[in-house]
Amino acid sequence: MAAEDQAPRTEPRPDKAKKRKKPKKDKWGQPLSAASPEVEPSVEPAQEPPAKGVAPAAGAEAAAAPEGYEPSKVVASGLPYTTTEADIRKLFEFYGPLGSVQLSRFPDSGNFRGLAFVCFESDEDAVKSLELDGFKIGNRYMRVERCRVTASSNKKRKTEFQSDPEKSLGCLSAYVGNLSWNVTEKDLRDFFKSSKIASIRFAIDKSTGGSRGFCHVDFQDDESLEKAVAMNQSELQGRPVKVAYSVSNRG
Structure with missing residues (x-):
């Protein structure tokens, strides 16, 4: 048979997609990137934190x-x-x-x-x-x-950074502020262990049910109150605690 009569060679179809290599993935199933930081939070995320030094996201x-x-x-x-x-x-x-x-x-x-x-x-x-x-x-x-900055935090700041209130007649209560949100009554009793505490009243956020970061502590005697106020700016859970005489309209 003549060469001209032979069937033409089949050319590859241009629309046939080439097989792509599957990208390597990390243990969370995300593509590996050379820019990915070496951070592995113990709560396993589905992605890595953005690389340090990258410009902040929009907004x-x-x-x-x-x-x-x-x-x-x-x-x-x-x-x-x-x-x-x-x-x-x-x-x-x-x-x-x-x-x-x-x-x-x-x-x-x-x-x-x-x-x-x-x-x-x-x-x-x-x-x-x-x-x-x-x-x-x-x-x-x-x-x-x-x-x-909320209205309540502004009010708290004014209370904490203005001059301390004078001790009123018969006062046995102290304002304790700048508390961590997870401070418990036991933490405060341990903090004021040298004083005799009658009761502790936490300020509660009505919308969330959580602590507002301050409370009032009632003491059994004047000596206990004075010991507590002397602890002003002492550290509790890594925060300097504000301790001052309680004023009557907050008591």
């Missing part, structure tokens, strides 16, 4: 405006109830040194309620940590935002 610069926000402080919400303070620290310390981590808890059970306040040593690091907004932990997406 982060607007949120960095200091007016109306607590300096160097962010609030993380939507966390799994099984998250621990160590988990939160390991995740946020990637962006810079932390000052404190406060876990909000249910007042009846004391269990973590999925809300945490994270204080950095610098406001710049706090702004960088906003990149974690939308980060997935377990089956939940965490929300991270600047901590707003």
Whole structure:
């Protein structure tokens, strides 16, 4: 048979897609990236934190405006109830040194309620940590935002930083402020162990049911009150505690 009569060679079809190599994935099922940081929170997320030094996500610069926000402080919400303070620290310390981590808890059970306040040593690091907004932990997406200054916190600041009130006649109560949200009655009794305490009245946020960060302590005698007030600015759970004579309209 002549060469011309032979069947033509079949050319590869141009629309046939080439087989692609499957990308390598990490233990969470996400594609490996050379820029991925070496951070592995103990609560296993579905993605890695953004690489350090990467520009903040859209909207982060607007949120960095200091007016109306607590300096160097962010609030993380939507966390799994099984998250621990160590988990939160390991995740946020990637962006810079932390000052404190406060876990909000249910007042009846004391269990973590999925809300945490994270204080950095610098406001710049706090702004960088906003990149974690939308980060997935377990089956939940965490929300991270600047901590707003509320009317109650403004009122508390005025109370704490103005001159201390004078002791009123017959006063046996003290105002105790700048408390961590997870401070318990036992913690306070241990803190004022040299004084005789009659009762402790925590200020409760009506909307959340959690502590507002201050309380009033009633003492059994004047000597106990004076010992307590002398402990003003002593440290409890890493925070300097404000202790002052209670005024009658708050008592």
